Amino acid sequence: MIDLGPLHFLRPAWLLALLVLPVAAWWLRHRAARGDDWQRAIDPHLLPHLLEPGTGTRRRGVAVAAALAFAVATIALAGPAWRQTDAPAWQAREPLVVAVDLSSATLAADLAPTRLAQLRARLTRLLQTHRDGPIALVAFADDAFTVAPLTDDAANVALFVDALEPSVMPVDGQSPARAIAWSRRLIERGGFAHGRIVLITDHADAQARRAAADARAAGDVVSAIGxxxxxxxxxxxxxxxxxxxxxxxxxxxxxxxxGGGDYARLSLTGADDAVFASAATRGAGAGRGRDGGRTWADEGARLLPLVVLLALIVLVRRPRIAAAVLVFALLPRPSLAADLWLRPDQRAHRAVDRGIEQYRRGDYAGAAATFARADTADAHYDRGNALAKAGKLEDAVSAYDEALKRAPGMPDAVANRRAVLAALKRREGGRDGQQGNKGDASKSSQQSRNCAPGDANCQTKPQTPRQPQTGKASQPSQAQPPKPADASKQAQADAAQRARMQKAIRDAQAKAAKSATARMTPAQRERRLSDDAALMRVPDEPGNLLREKFRLEYERRQMGGSPP
Known part of the structure; x- marks a missing residue:
């Protein structure tokens, strides 16, 4: 970067292009000198009849405008800057696990009104301002439990803050060593090589210090807040x-x-912010606050209007150059040209993304066509769903078949294919019934009146008899508009068809779930039924949910399950 006082150039190498101007000026002068040879060889009274008047002046004007446009464009590319703006702070992706003490000691009133109230307020503030990567919350007493696993959605973790109290813990006591070990397990399960652990409690024993040293040896950082x-x-x-x-x-x-971390006392004023912040974020903000510092703003775009104005002067005088610029402007955009270098899997991924957007907008036919550009199992499965929504059941079955060829046994494709086949059979059966009753209009109408909307065995789309036409409507090129009663019957038939489709899909999904349950071992099935029954008895309240969740986990550990 070149510093010229208040003026800076962010990309000064572009200024070397200005060396082209002296070379161009020498060439134009040499070319003009060749024109003077005519003046020396021809009599002066004949020159006005042989040379076009004013040609040299116009050429010099165009050359000056072109030179100025080139110079201004070069300066714009060099990145002139004369003011500074705030730079966005760099955000770390290092995970943070906050382990909070929920023993009976948190009910002490040495922090007004209680330690627990101060702890909840601090966690709420942390979750509102945390931007340094995924965060998890662990509660511990004599054992440690997961309140919320690692997630980028801090608002989801905040849902449980008000439910934190000693009564949700299955056992009282204080074991910060188990909290550190369980926090390390959350970091490993999240797929991270290392992370940060912040322990909020009132003391640490020798076992906790050994656990912190082990975590540091594994690459984690353990900090503490009093x-x-x-x-x-x-x-x-x-x-x-x-x-x-x-x-x-x-x-x-x-x-x-x-643990290689920091210590601070719990504070609602932000005095302990450095404990929660990652080392990278603290280093980036050292001496510059939390805004990430200031940087020079590139003002080269402000010169583009002047470049365009000078270029118009040149193009008006040079139609050939104007045509070349127009052809260049009509070339494919860089984004389209970049698509040529995409791998087949990247093109398929983009096609699937576009198809999903069309599917969400309700453009099922367009989504099916877009999904067809990707030859993957998921793309064919999505294409089958779009075709089924569009009413093309036969094509949907073929799409599911293509998906199953590439991913045999795909559960969703098998279930949806079975549901679409059932709907297709019902629709073909309805058509056969309509053909058989085509000549009996009264019987068909009576059948339509007796059909219930949810009855899958009843034909809800009878053949509507053609009505006689009179007057102007009897012209061959015009059709009789449907009567309101016919439109109502058609709507009822469509509603019944949709209900049957949904029922078939639900039945197929239930059958798939039943088959999955059948493959379980007796012990797995008993455990699943026990957990489901226990969770069914839990009211929809975060505190009760955590209490039952921790109790079940604690009992499983006591029976020889996974230790913390």
């Missing part, structure tokens, strides 16, 4: 006893040192 005050307070335990709890900052600092 919950409470050194003065402490008394709190009643679930067993009815009264114990004193206090903040032990020395042990938490030792835990943070062992």
């Amino acid at each position: 919950l409470g005050s050194p003065a402490g307070a008394n709190v009643r335990t679930p067993g009815g006893g009264v114990v004193g709890v206090a903040l032990d900052e020395r042990s938490l600092r030792a835990l943070a040192d062992a």
Whole structure:
């Protein structure tokens, strides 16, 4: 970057193109000198009849305009800048797992009104401002449990903040070591090599410090936030006893040192923000705040109107150059040219994306045509769905067959193909019934009146007898408009057809789920039924959901399930 006081050039290498101007000026001067030879060889009184007047002046004007346009365009490409703007902050993708203490100690009132209230307020503020990557929430007492796994949607995690209280934990106590181990497992399950763990509690024992050191050796960073005050307070335990709890900052600092992280006391004013922020984000914002710093704004686009004006002066005088510019403007756009270099799988992916957008807009025919450009199992399955929505059931079956050729046993394709075949058979049966009753209009009308909309065995689309035409409507080129009664019957028939299609799809999906259940072992089936029954008894409230979820997980661990 070239610094000329208030003026900067972000891409100064483009300024080397200005060296073309002296060369062009020398060539034009040499060409003009050749024109002077005519003046020396021809008598002056004959020159007005042989040379076009004003030609040299016009040429010099066009040359000057072209040179100015070239110079201004070159300066624009060099990136002139004379003001600074805020640069967006770099966002880290390092995962963050926040492990909060939900033991009975959080009911202590050494932080007004209680530690728990202060903890909820701090978590709410964190989830509203967190932008440094995926975040997860872990609650621990004597054991650790997942409140929310790693997710980029911090608002989804915030749904459970108000439900955090000691009563949701199946067992009381404090085991920060288990919280660290469970947080590391969440990071591994999320597919990350390493991450950050922030422990919010009032003390850490030797076992917790060893767990933090192990996490640091694995590439994770463990930090700590102190919950409470050194003065402490008394709190009643679930067993009815009264114990004193206090903040032990020395042990938490030792835990943070062992985990390679930071320590701070819980603060609602943002004094502990550095503990939650990643090291990359803290380094990027050092000395420049959290805005990511300032950068020079490229103002080259402001010169384009002047370039266009000078170019118009040149094009008016040079029709050949104008034609060349027009041809260049009509060339394919760069995005279309870039498509030529796409791999087949990339073209298929783009076709599927366009087809999905058309499907969502209700353009099923267009979506089917777009899906046909991708020769993958998913694309053929999506094409079958679009064709079924468009009413082309035979083509839909063929599309599902193509999907099954490329992915044998695809459950969704098998279920939808079975449903479409059932609907196709019913539709063909309805057509046969209509052909058999074509000559009996009264019988067909009576059958239509007796059909219920949801009856799959009843023909709801009778053949409508042709009405006699009189007057102007009797002309051969005009058709009799349908009567309101016929339109109502047609609407009822369409509704019944849609109901039968939906019922067939539900039956096919239920059959597929039943077959999947049949493949389970007795132990797996019993566990699934037990979990489903337990969850059915849970009211739709986050606190009760967490309580039952933690209880089931704790019982499974006690019976020899996966340990934290």
